[in-house]
Amino acid sequence: MQNSHTRQKSISISMSEVTRQRLHEAARRSGRKIRHEAMIRLAHSLKHTQDIKEVYWEILLPKDN
Numbered sequence: 001m002q003n004s005h006t007r008q009k010s011i012s013i014s015m016s017e018v019t020r021q022r023l024h025e026a027a028r029r030s031g032r033k034i035r036h037e038a039m040i041r042l043a044h045s046l047k048h049t050q051d052i053k054e055v056y057w058e059i060l061l062p063k064d065n
Contacts, residue, residue: 008039019060023037023038
């Protein structure tokens, strides 16, 4: 029987095309499914990043060249 710490929940998210491409490329490099790559990266970010102090749009949008 799974406890509340191991039970998984599904969510829907929106992401930019650039973020989608980065996720697909990361999944390809790792050999994981895109869904698993996203789960791992989200869990890692939440575990290792206390607070995001930057303006979040600066993180989400691609840098201008």
